[in-house]
Amino acid sequence: MFTNRRAFLRAAAALTAVVTTAALAACGSGDDGETGTPVSADQVQAALDAGGSITVWAWEPTLKQVVTAFEAKYPKVKVNLVNAGTGNDQYTALQNAVAAGSGVPDVAQIEYYALPQFALGKSLTDLTAFGTGELDGTFTPGPWSSVKSGGGVYGLPMDSGPMALFYNKDVFDKHQIAVPTTWDEYVAAAKKLHAADPKAYITNDTGDAGFTTSLIWQAGGKPFSVDGTNVKINLGDEGSSKFASTWQQLLDGKLVAPVGSWSDGWYKGLGDGTIATLVIGAWMPANLESGVPAAKGKWRVAPMPQWTAGANAAAENGGSSLAIPKAGANNALAYGFLKYATAGDGVKIRIDNGAFPATNAELKSDAFLNKEFPYFGGQKANEIFAKSAAAVVPGWSYLPFQVYANSIFNDTVGQAYVSDKKLADTLKSWQDASAKYGKEQGFTVG
Amino acid sequence: MTALAPPTIGRGRPVRARRGRSWTGWAFVGPFMAVFAFVFLAPIAYAIWLSLFRTRLIGGTSFVGLENYRQVFTDPKFWEATGRVSLFLAVQVPVMLFLALLVALAIDSGRLYGRAFFRVTVFMPYAVPAVVATLMWGFMYGNRFGLVGNLNEAFGLSLPDPLSPDLMLASIGNIVTWEFVGYNMLIFYSALQTIPRSLYEAAEIDGAGQLHVIRSIKLPAIRGALLIATIFSIIGSFQLFNEPNILQSLAPNVITTYYTPNMYAYSLSFSGQQYDYSATVAIVMGVLTMIVAYAVQLRANRKERRS
Numbered sequence: 001m002f003t004n005r006r007a008f009l010r011a012a013a014a015l016t017a018v019v020t021t022a023a024l025a026a027c028g029s030g031d032d033g034e035t036g037t038p039v040s041a042d043q044v045q046a047a048l049d050a051g052g053s054i055t056v057w058a059w060e061p062t063l064k065q066v067v068t069a070f071e072a073k074y075p076k077v078k079v080n081l082v083n084a085g086t087g088n089d090q091y092t093a094l095q096n097a098v099a100a101g102s103g104v105p106d107v108a109q110i111e112y113y114a115l116p117q118f119a120l121g122k123s124l125t126d127l128t129a130f131g132t133g134e135l136d137g138t139f140t141p142g143p144w145s146s147v148k149s150g151g152g153v154y155g156l157p158m159d160s161g162p163m164a165l166f167y168n169k170d171v172f173d174k175h176q177i178a179v180p181t182t183w184d185e186y187v188a189a190a191k192k193l194h195a196a197d198p199k200a201y202i203t204n205d206t207g208d209a210g211f212t213t214s215l216i217w218q219a220g221g222k223p224f225s226v227d228g229t230n231v232k233i234n235l236g237d238e239g240s241s242k243f244a245s246t247w248q249q250l251l252d253g254k255l256v257a258p259v260g261s262w263s264d265g266w267y268k269g270l271g272d273g274t275i276a277t278l279v280i281g282a283w284m285p286a287n288l289e290s291g292v293p294a295a296k297g298k299w300r301v302a303p304m305p306q307w308t309a310g311a312n313a314a315a316e317n318g319g320s321s322l323a324i325p326k327a328g329a330n331n332a333l334a335y336g337f338l339k340y341a342t343a344g345d346g347v348k349i350r351i352d353n354g355a356f357p358a359t360n361a362e363l364k365s366d367a368f369l370n371k372e373f374p375y376f377g378g379q380k381a382n383e384i385f386a387k388s389a390a391a392v393v394p395g396w397s398y399l400p401f402q403v404y405a406n407s408i409f410n411d412t413v414g415q416a417y418v419s420d421k422k423l424a425d426t427l428k429s430w431q432d433a434s435a436k437y438g439k440e441q442g443f444t445v446g
Numbered sequence: 447m448t449a450l451a452p453p454t455i456g457r458g459r460p461v462r463a464r465r466g467r468s469w470t471g472w473a474f475v476g477p478f479m480a481v482f483a484f485v486f487l488a489p490i491a492y493a494i495w496l497s498l499f500r501t502r503l504i505g506g507t508s509f510v511g512l513e514n515y516r517q518v519f520t521d522p523k524f525w526e527a528t529g530r531v532s533l534f535l536a537v538q539v540p541v542m543l544f545l546a547l548l549v550a551l552a553i554d555s556g557r558l559y560g561r562a563f564f565r566v567t568v569f570m571p572y573a574v575p576a577v578v579a580t581l582m583w584g585f586m587y588g589n590r591f592g593l594v595g596n597l598n599e600a601f602g603l604s605l606p607d608p609l610s611p612d613l614m615l616a617s618i619g620n621i622v623t624w625e626f627v628g629y630n631m632l633i634f635y636s637a638l639q640t641i642p643r644s645l646y647e648a649a650e651i652d653g654a655g656q657l658h659v660i661r662s663i664k665l666p667a668i669r670g671a672l673l674i675a676t677i678f679s680i681i682g683s684f685q686l687f688n689e690p691n692i693l694q695s696l697a698p699n700v701i702t703t704y705y706t707p708n709m710y711a712y713s714l715s716f717s718g719q720q721y722d723y724s725a726t727v728a729i730v731m732g733v734l735t736m737i738v739a740y741a742v743q744l745r746a747n748r749k750e751r752r753s
Contacts, residue, residue, distance in 0.1 A: 092716050099719070120503060121719075207699050229504050258590070260698065265591050401503065407703065407717040414699030418611050437718065442504030 038129045039332055044339075047332035051076020054333050057084040057094065058109035060158065060283070060320060061290050062353040066346040070337060073345070079337065086262055087111065087210075091118075091403050098123045098327060106328035107337055110155055111320045112146035113210070113398040113406075116226075118323065119149040120400050125324040126152035130335045138343050142392060143358040147321050155321030156342040157358035159350070161281025162388035163214060163317045165302045166288070168295070169377070171200060171276045179302050183246045186277075186305045190255040193276055201257035202250070204266055204275050207417050209409035210318060211279075215243045217315035217396045219307045223431075224399045231399060232446045233435050235427040242307055244424040251416060251423065258417070271295045279304060281317035282385035286354030289375050296374065301381040304388060314391040319358070356385055363389065401441060405434040497726040501719075514726035523704040524727060528734065530615065531706050535683040538619035543675060545623065546630035551660060553631075554638040565635070569628035576625060580692040583621045588696065609697040618689045626682070630675045637671035638664060673746045677739045684735040687712070707731040 056063070056079055067079045082105065084090045091114055097103045098121075110118060118124050132153045136144075143157035167179060172189075175196040180186040190202035205211070216223060221239020225232040234240075250256050257275055259265045269275035270292045278284065288299060304314050322342055324334045340346045343359065351357055351368060354375075362368050363386060372378045399405050412430040416423045438445040472479075497514050501507040518524055549568055553561050571579065586593040587608040594605050608617040641664065649659050687708040694701040703717070704710035707727060715724035 088717075095719065096716060260695070263695075265588075268591070404718055407713070410698040411702040411704070414702075418697075418699045440502065440720070442502035 038131070039335070041131060044130065044332050044336045047330070048074045048077060048336040051078075052330055052333050053078035053080065054106035054328075054330055054337060055080045055082060056107040056109075056322075056337065057082050057090060057105040058107075058320075058322070059083050059086045059090065060109055060355070061286050062350040062355045063109075063341065065349050065353055066341050069345065069349055070340055073340075074336075077333065077337075088403065088407060092407075094118075094325065095121075095123070095403075098325060101327060104325045104327040106324065106330055106334040108323055108325055109158065109320045110323045111210075111318055112143065112157075112316070113213075113402045115147060115154055115321060115323065116149050116398065116400045117403045119152065119154040123325055123327075124154045125326050125328070125331055126154065127156065127324065127335065127338075128153050132156070135343060138360065139358050140360055140363060140389065142316060142389075143319060143321070146319075155323035156338050158320050158322050158342050159283050159356050160358040160389065161283050161317040161319035161356065162385055162392055163218070163279055163281055163304050163315055164381075164384050164388050165277060165279050165304055166284060166299055167277040167302060168270075168273050168275075168298050169300045170298045171273045180305050181303070182309050183305045183307055187246060187249050187255075190250055191253060194253070194255050200274050200276060201269075202255060203277050203279070204257040204259040204261065204269060205250075205417075206258055206260045207410050207414035208261060209406035209413075212243070212409070212413065213398070214315045214317040215247070215279075216240045217393060218304065218313050219243050220313070220393060222395060222397075224397055224402075226397050226400055229442070230444045230446065231438050233399070233431045233438070235431040236424070240427060241424060244422075244427055246307075248416075248423045267291050273298075279317075281319060282356035282388065283318065285356075285373060285375060285381065289354050297377050300376050300379055301384050303384055312387075312391045313393050314388040315396070316392055356382075399434065399438070400443070401434075401438060404437055405430070408433050408437075493725045493729055496722050497729055499722045501722055503719075514723050515730070517723065518726050518730050523710060524707065524730075527704050527707045527710050528731070531684050531686055534615060534619060534686060535680060538622060539676065539679040539683060541619070542623045542627055543630055543672070543679065546627045546675070547634055547672075549627065549631045550634035550638060551664065553635055554664075555656070565631075568631055571625050571627075572629040574625070576688040577692060579625055580621055580689045583617075583624070584693055584696050587617055587693075609693070609700060611700045614693070614697065614700045618686070618693065621689050622682075622686075626679070630679070633671050633675050634668055637668035641667045669746075673743065676742060676746075680739050680742060681735055684731065684738070 051074070054077070056067070058081065063081060067081050071077060071079060084093045084105075090109070094105070094108055094110075097105070110124075115124075128151075135156070138144075139157045140160060143160045147153055147155045147157055165179070171177075171193070172179060175193055177189050177192050178185070180189045186202065193200050193202055213223075216235075216239050219239035219242040221237050221243065223233060223235045223237055223240050257269060259269055259275065266275065270278070270288070271294045273295075288295070303312075306313060322338050324331055324338065328334055341350070347357055347359055347362055351362055351371075354373075357363055357368070369382050369386060370380060371382055373381045409430060412433055413423065413426045415421045415429075416426040435445045498509060498511060499507055500510045500514065549564070552558055553565055558564060574582075584592075589595045589598065589605070589607045589609070594608060597603055598605055606613060608614075645663050646659060649663060654662070685708055686706045690701050690705045691709055691712070694705075701709075703713035708731070711724045711727045711731070714720045714727060718724075
């Protein structure tokens with residue numbers, strides 16, 4: 001039938017694709033298990049003492065040290081820390097593993113925006129069975145409400161991401177540019193910098209759903225509202241329009257570097273001064289220290305630029321929880337690790353290595369606020385982050401299918417980056433495409 | 447046991463064995479049929495079965511009949527993707543096959559110095575996995591940190607960005623051509639090698655030039671190989687996936703999640719969790735590919751009969 005290898009391989013690949021798809025679908029429909037029986041703290045402790053091995057999917061860099069300390073404390077436990085991709089890549093892998101029913105990790109890092117989708121899809125263990133009630137008041141209100149969904153608790157907050165402006169002070173000093181305090185000043189600084197050095201850009205942007213939604217959040221926009229299965233999407237509201245008109249100026253002037261975040265070129269640009277600022281979550285210092293060691297001492301932190309001069313508004317960007325997939329093998333042991341990393345000794349280890357906590361005690365402690373960051377030239381960056389955390393605009397919510405919506409962000413909004421289309425119009429296309437998917441999935445979309 | 451039994455029966459009661467229906471043959475083809483059914487037919491049947499359902503986040507799975515098919519035929523994303531690979535097919539395949547033919551004729555002519563070297567070198571890219579090849583070309587295409595960027599910097603040029611929306615399809619075509627020219631060349635070359643040398647001698651005696659030999663002897667003789675290569679290339683074009691999928695990380699806004707039909711099926715299944723609709727897209731695309739390949743074959747056969 002196939003007289004040569006290429007055609008045969010293609011046919012084989014096509015068949016495999018069909019078989020895989022089929023198999024995935026078959027497994028996906030069979031999982032309707034409900035919350036398990038309560039698991040007491042003693043049982044979790046017993047699991048920790050008995051030992052075993054768990055697999056953790058996470059990309060947060062400070063977990064490495066946590067795992068080391070955890071294994072030292074519980075010598076019989078072996079933790080396999082796997083980086084299965086950052087953000088969406090990992091969610092795709094996780095969804096596939098859950099659907100296939102094999103290769104599911106015991107613990108997975110899931111950002112707050114993605115948690116509702118996984119909870120709704122019945123992929124995660126409801127942690128209330130482990131007695132999460134005792135943790136009320138441990139975590140800051142924002143993250144704690146983010147991990148709750150329909151009466152259940154589907155993850156423990158690991159960090160939070162109140163946004164701030166990270167900037168390369170050397171570059172700003174060299175070109176005598178003032179650190180922007182408003183978005184208008186930010187655009188002006190972008191023009192001045194790029195004119196002074198055509199290779200340098202104020203920031204990088206190739207269309208990032210998380211960043212865009214965070215900026216809309218800060219501008220006071222509330223494009224997504226969710227009430228059970230009733231969903232409203234309006235990416236043309238005042239906050240969204242504010243963002244679109246400002247950011248459009250940067251795109252029109254080609255003032256943002258066309259470099260994807262987390263790419264090799266990105267780290268290079270952060271190191272050599274061609275990417276001068278990042279407006280990003282407070283979890284960034286750990287990533288800068290590990291990813292851009294060469295720029296130590298050059299970077300500083302400032303409050304997020306404002307939409308109205310003199311205002312004090314901020315938004316969350318990213319921030320993750322640790323969750324336990326239902327299909328994981330060893331839930332009690334997994335919960336032991338979860339609690340250690342998010343509410344136990346792990347918190348301090350992670351803060352010491354540059355992570356930003358979601359726990360009240362640490363966030364308010366003097367030791368935390370007064371910590372000097374050598375990477376930021378001895379600056380007490382946590383003071384700025386803590387103020388940002390307090391200034392986060394309330395009332396934001398994500399879509400219950402935000403992971404999918406974000407996956408088509410570049411199909412729609414991304415077009416404004418590579419064609420003459422305007423951001424405002426492409427945001428509308430994103431809204432329409434997301435609404436269409438929502439309807440197909442059985443939501444009432446208004 | 448079964449294999450030994452029939453001769454005994456045949457020898458003992460020849461009349462009855464001839465009259466009654468014998469299942470012996472099935473015993474021989476049975477194992478093959480079982481594997482064939484399990485490996486080839488079952489997945490296709492299952493995909494068709496899947497395409498009749500729809501699973502939703504809210505409301506679960508329900509039978510929808512041919513609704514998914516109706517949706518595919520009115521899905522602008524699917525048709526945009528199909529249109530794109532059709533354009534790719536119309537431009538890239540002729541270019542690639544022409545180049546392959548040219549190289550095959552050159553090597554076959556015997557006038558090329560270092561024939562074996564060229565044969566191996568042109569074929570080499572086929573041995574490079576598509577993923578690696580695309581990554582390699584992706585780095586070269588980069589206009590900031592790649593070869594294009596370096597050339598721009600070194601010579602003060604401003605080369606167009608190969609990863610921009612206007613050039614992306616051509617850039618992918620370039621990669622695919624690079625990968626498969628050698629492979630098609632080898633098909634043509636081996637077909638050329640089967641032509642009896644005596645024909646060339648006869649042509650020479652008749653005073654035919656090289657071009658005449660190519661037109662009157664070589665091309666007609668390898669028509670079958672040309673057809674096969676064309677059909678494989680058609681299938682390959684419609685199934686375009688690896689190259690755009692890898693370049694997506696370099697140009698996320700240019701290569702959409704529905705850039706080719708295969709990518710569309712993949713993202714429907716893996717980011718949208720719409721397995722049923724994905725299966726439908728796969729089936730429709732498979733049928734379309736078969737129709738186009740069959741049409742080409744039919745046309746070629748008719749031409750052959752006429753000539």
